[in-house]
Amino acid sequence: xxxxxxPLVLDERLLRDLLLVLDLAGxxxxxxxxxxxxxxxxxxxxxxxxxxxxASSAGGITRDLLIxxxxxxxxxxxxxxxxxxxxxxxxxxxxxxxxxxRKAILVFDAAGLAxxxxxxxxxxxxxxxxxxMAALLGMVTGIGGGIMRDLLVARTPAVxxxxxxAIAALAGSSLVVIGHLLDWAVIPTAIAAAALCFGIxxxxxxxxxxxxxxxxxEQDESSS
Amino acid sequence: xxxxxxPLVLDERLLRDLLLVLDLAGxxxxxxxxxxxxxxxxxxxxxxxxxxxxASSAGGITRDLLIxxxxxxxxxxxxxxxxxxxxxxxxxxxxxxxxxxRKAILVFDAAGLAxxxxxxxxxxxxxxxxxxMAALLGMVTGIGGGIMRDLLVARTPAVxxxxxxAIAALAGSSLVVIGHLLDWAVIPTAIAAAALCFGIxxxxxxxxxxxxxxxxxEQDESSS
Amino acid sequence: xxxxxxPLVLDERLLRDLLLVLDLAGxxxxxxxxxxxxxxxxxxxxxxxxxxxxASSAGGITRDLLIxxxxxxxxxxxxxxxxxxxxxxxxxxxxxxxxxxRKAILVFDAAGLAxxxxxxxxxxxxxxxxxxMAALLGMVTGIGGGIMRDLLVARTPAVxxxxxxAIAALAGSSLVVIGHLLDWAVIPTAIAAAALCFGIxxxxxxxxxxxxxxxxxEQDESSS
Numbered sequence: 301x302x303x304x305x306x307p308l309v310l311d312e313r314l315l316r317d318l319l320l321v322l323d324l325a326g327x328x329x330x331x332x333x334x335x336x337x338x339x340x341x342x343x344x345x346x347x348x349x350x351x352x353x354x355a356s357s358a359g360g361i362t363r364d365l366l367i368x369x370x371x372x373x374x375x376x377x378x379x380x381x382x383x384x385x386x387x388x389x390x391x392x393x394x395x396x397x398x399x400x401x402r403k404a405i406l407v408f409d410a411a412g413l414a415x416x417x418x419x420x421x422x423x424x425x426x427x428x429x430x431x432x433m434a435a436l437l438g439m440v441t442g443i444g445g446g447i448m449r450d451l452l453v454a455r456t457p458a459v460x461x462x463x464x465x466a467i468a469a470l471a472g473s474s475l476v477v478i479g480h481l482l483d484w485a486v487i488p489t490a491i492a493a494a495a496l497c498f499g500i501x502x503x504x505x506x507x508x509x510x511x512x513x514x515x516x517x518e519q520d521e522s523s524s
Numbered sequence: 525x526x527x528x529x530x531p532l533v534l535d536e537r538l539l540r541d542l543l544l545v546l547d548l549a550g551x552x553x554x555x556x557x558x559x560x561x562x563x564x565x566x567x568x569x570x571x572x573x574x575x576x577x578x579a580s581s582a583g584g585i586t587r588d589l590l591i592x593x594x595x596x597x598x599x600x601x602x603x604x605x606x607x608x609x610x611x612x613x614x615x616x617x618x619x620x621x622x623x624x625x626r627k628a629i630l631v632f633d634a635a636g637l638a639x640x641x642x643x644x645x646x647x648x649x650x651x652x653x654x655x656x657m658a659a660l661l662g663m664v665t666g667i668g669g670g671i672m673r674d675l676l677v678a679r680t681p682a683v684x685x686x687x688x689x690a691i692a693a694l695a696g697s698s699l700v701v702i703g704h705l706l707d708w709a710v711i712p713t714a715i716a717a718a719a720l721c722f723g724i725x726x727x728x729x730x731x732x733x734x735x736x737x738x739x740x741x742e743q744d745e746s747s748s
Numbered sequence: 749x750x751x752x753x754x755p756l757v758l759d760e761r762l763l764r765d766l767l768l769v770l771d772l773a774g775x776x777x778x779x780x781x782x783x784x785x786x787x788x789x790x791x792x793x794x795x796x797x798x799x800x801x802x803a804s805s806a807g808g809i810t811r812d813l814l815i816x817x818x819x820x821x822x823x824x825x826x827x828x829x830x831x832x833x834x835x836x837x838x839x840x841x842x843x844x845x846x847x848x849x850r851k852a853i854l855v856f857d858a859a860g861l862a863x864x865x866x867x868x869x870x871x872x873x874x875x876x877x878x879x880x881m882a883a884l885l886g887m888v889t890g891i892g893g894g895i896m897r898d899l900l901v902a903r904t905p906a907v908x909x910x911x912x913x914a915i916a917a918l919a920g921s922s923l924v925v926i927g928h929l930l931d932w933a934v935i936p937t938a939i940a941a942a943a944l945c946f947g948i949x950x951x952x953x954x955x956x957x958x959x960x961x962x963x964x965x966e967q968d969e970s971s972s
Contacts, residue, residue, distance in 0.1 A: 338908070344959035346915060347908030361814070366585070368594030370816030371877065378880050392962045429595060432602050447676075452895075454904045456678045460562070460571030467570060511568035514616045590809070592818030653819060656826050671900075680902045684786070684795030691794060735792035738840045 318490060322419040323360065323373065327380050329412035331356035331387035332398075332405070334449045338388075339395045341453045351449055352388030353381065359444030363420050363437050367427040406505055413469050414497035417442035418490050421473035431477045438473025439466055442497075464504035464511065472497025542714060546643040547584065547597065551604050553636035555580035555611035556622075556629070558673045562612075563619045565677045575673055576612030577605065583668030587644050587661050591651040630729055637693050638721035641666035642714050645697035655701045662697025663690055666721075688728035688735065696721025766938060770867040771808065771821065772831055777860035779804035779832040782897045783839035784847060789901045793840060799897055800836030801829065807892030811868050811885050815875040854953055861917050862945035865890035866938050869921035879925045886921025887914055890945075912952035912959065920945025 334355025338348035357374035364372035374380040391398060398405075420441025424434035443459045443466050450457040459465050472493045479489030503509070558579025562572035581598035588596035598604040615622060622629075644665025648658035667683045667690050674681040683689050696717045703713030727733070782803025786796035805822035812820035822828040839846060847853075868889025872882035891907045891914050898905040907913050920941045927937030951957070 339962045341904065342961055343904075343908045344961050346959055348962060350908055350914070365589060365813060366595050366599050371814050371881075375814050375881050375885070376877065378878060381880070381884070395962050427595075429600065430602060432605065433595075433599050436605070437599070451675060451678075451899060452905060452908065454678055454899075454902055456565065456567075457676060460567045460574055460676065466574070511570055513566055513568050514563045514572060514619050589813060590819055590823050651819075653824065654826060656829070657819075657823050660829070661823070675899060675902075678902055680789065680791075681900060684791045684798055684900065690798070735794055737790055737792050738787045738796060738843050 314487070318487065319419050319422055322415040322490075322494075324379060324383055326412040326415035326419065327356040327360075327374075327383045328387050329408040330359075330416070330445050331384040332391055333409055333412075333446070335388040335391035336395065336399060336405070337449055337453060339391060343453075345392060348392050349385060349388040351452060352391070353384045354452060355445045355449035356380070356384040356387070357445060358448035359416055359420070359441040359446075362444045363423065363441045366437065366440075367424055367429060369423070369427060407502065410468075410498050410501040410505070413442045413465070413501055414472055414494040416445075417469040417472040417497050418476055418494045421476040421493075422486075422490065425477065425480050431481055434480075435470065435474040435477045438476060439470040442466075442469035442473070464500060464509050467511070468497045468500035468504065471500055538711070542711065543643050543646055546639045546714075546718075548603060548607055550636040550639035550643065551580040551584075551598075551607045552611050553632040554583075554640070554669050555608040556615055557633055557636075557670070559612040559615035560619065560623060560629070561673055561677060563615060567677075569616060572616050573609060573612040575676060576615070577608045578676060579669045579673035580604070580608040580611070581669065582672035583640055583644070583665040583670075586668045587647065587665045590661065590664075591648055591653060593647070593651060631726065634692075634722050634725040634729070637666045637689070637725055638696055638718040640669075641693040641696040641721050642700055642718045645700040645717075646710075646714065649701065649704050655705055658704075659694065659698040659701045662700060663694040666690075666693035666697070688724060688733050691735070692721045692724040692728065695724055762935070766935065767867050767870055770863045770938075770942075772827060774860040774863035774867065775804040775808075775822075775828050775831045776835050777856040778807075778864070778893050779835035780839055780846075780853070781857055781860075781894065783836040784843065784853070785897055785901060786836075787839060787843045791901075796840050797833060797836040799900060800839070801832045802900060803893045803897035804828070804832040804835070805893060806896035807864055807868070807889040807894075810892045811871065811889045814885065814888075815872055815877060817871070817875060855950065858916075858946050858949040858953070861890045861913070861949055862920055862942040864893075865917040865920040865945050866924055866942045869924040869941075870934075870938065873925065873928050879929060882928075883918065883922040883925045886924060887918040890914075890917035890921070912948060912957050915959070916945045916948040916952065919948055 331352040334351040334353070335348050337355070338351035341347075343351065357372075357380060360374050360380075361372040364370065364374075417438045419438075421434050421438030423441075424437040425431075429437065446459055446465075447457040450459075475493035475496055476489060479486075479493070555576040558575040558577070559572050561579070562575035565571075567575065581596075581604060584598050584604075585596040588594065588598075641662045643662075645658050645662030647665075648661040649655075653661065670683055670689075671681040674683075699717035699720055700713060703710075703717070779800040782799040782801070783796050785803070786799035789795075791799065805820075805828060808822050808828075809820040812818065812822075865886045867886075869882050869886030871889075872885040873879075877885065894907055894913075895905040898907075923941035923944055924937060927934075927941070
């Protein structure tokens with residue numbers, strides 16, 4: 301099922317190939333983050349593979365459900381699944397050596413975030429969503445997998461508490477949308493947008509930047 | 525994308541406007557409930573805005589996904605998003621003064637529940653669902669946002685434990701469906717249904733009414 | 749709304765009836781598991797019914813959302829809902845006597861898993877998904893309800909931690925897909941696949957078989 305590509309986009313096949321490569325690369329690095337969380341939470345072999353798949357695909361599946369691109373690419377194309385399973389199996393058997401590469405993992409995760417945010421925004425535009433929502437769906441594509449991954453081990457998603465993670469994704473996806481509105485060339489815009497997201501994320505990690513938390517004098521639990 | 529309105533409904537444009545106004549008003553009050561929970565759980569600025577959006581839109585998005593109205597209104601129409609963000613920003617900066625208005629918040633939340641339950645049932649009927657399921661989807665529209673909001677901070681959704689919340693929503697959405705089956709005028713029926721839901725909810729809060737809990741002598745954790 | 753049945757399948761009406769019966773039987777046993785978890789977690793009457801519905805229907809709804817079969821059968825057909833509510837009410841009022849039938853419940857749950865895995869794979873094939881994804885969607889249909897049920901009471905889904913549960917479902921759904929590829933007769937294949945899943949699950953329970961857990965020397969909580 302081909303997406304109804306927007307006639308404004310010059311080279312359709314190029315864009316489609318770009319989307320696929322970005323998606324598969326992002327799938328791999330996010331699957332690693334899911335598998336590592338699974339191992340740390342003592343999930344069994346199936347649980348680790350399930351978290352690999354969810355972390356790598358829940359963002360894209362959410363995007364595809366919301367824009368009506370059914371069945372979602374992650375379900376319809378076996379390559380996504382194969383990539384996620386490969387990452388999950390690798391982590392299951394070589395968790396200790398890989399987990400020592402702490403810095404490398406943060407870099408890869410930032411790369412995955414950048415790739416997904418850009419690919420998500422491109423796809424939402426291709427399906428004709430309005431610009432603001434296309435930028436937000438790019439962000440959701442980037443952070444959705446991490447949110448579902450955290451929910452499955454029953455913890456509040458890290459992205460809601462700590463940050464410049466979602467903001468980095470939103471910056472990248474917004475640049476894609478701005479370029480689309482101003483008719484910039486697709487490939488250079490995508491590269492610049494991914495670099496922007498990647499850069500913000502890495503600088504935020506290195507300098508410990510984060511968003512403010514609101515003052516709340518009351519800590520009671522009663523809610524509406 | 526216009527919904528395929530049911531020819532049985534007399535004035536289509538009127539119904540569409542009614543749905544929009546109900547939806548936006550409900551979006552605002554539920555976004556406030558999400559943002560307040562976010563602040564209480566020490567989420568950062570992004571987390572508070574994310575909870576605003578989820579609390580205000582997850583019910584409607586779930587309904588739209590289930591009836592096949594893609595992309596969902598909350599994604600396709602920037603006004604929902606703008607209203608939710610406005611509520612989130614307001615709570616982030618003025619949490620303390622607003623949280624003191626405890627009674628006002630309960631009243632607003634009951635109003636949001638009533639608005640969403642009615643709007644959800646109307647939309648499900650407009651998309652041709654059978655009456656029982658339209659009533660249930662109205663209830664889901666009303667309570668879905670609160671459920672997702674609670675899941676994101678890793679707690680059992682309040683609506684499953686405490687009550688006459690879901691029941692109030694179900695009463696309102698059922699009245700909409702009954703009116704539809706008996707060909708009552710749309711606007712007066714919607715007002716009566718919203719008033720019914722709102723009334724049940726407020727009386728339940730004031731009198732501490734709740735549903736019974738089953739007797740269970742065993743408290744072990746083993747499950748299927 | 750009729751599914752676009754695959755012309756390779758010989759007797760369409762037979763397959764459709766088979767899917768319905770499998771689905772309703774699986775709905776009943778899973779609704780019981782959801783209701784029991786609800787009672788154990790002290791949910792109120794509504795919460796117990798909600799968990800009955802979620803446990804029995806979330807797997808099938810997820811499958812239907814992903815393959816684009818909207819509205820999902822569990823929403824569009826009142827019989828699923830009625831069966832789930834019947835099971836929920838029964839458990840609410842007779843929890844103690846029923847919960848003593850521990851062995852019977854494990855057997856019923858294994859039967860539900862087998863029925864859903866087979867029905868899920870059949871439906872995914874009927875909608876034209878590729879074989880590998882049809883087998884996985886069969887597994888998701890079987891385990892999805894239990895995952896959502898566990899998330900709603902804020903615990904890590906049991907299926908991710910303990911097992912040969914998901915694997916049993918995957919074995920059954922894979923056999924359905926293999927039979928489809930080799931043009932085996934539909935009904936005998938479905939029976940054999942359900943028996944395979946049921947058998948693996950029961951033997952795993954009896955012998956305490958489970959999947960391995962990865963070695964992880966680090967137990968820290970920092971994640972990507």
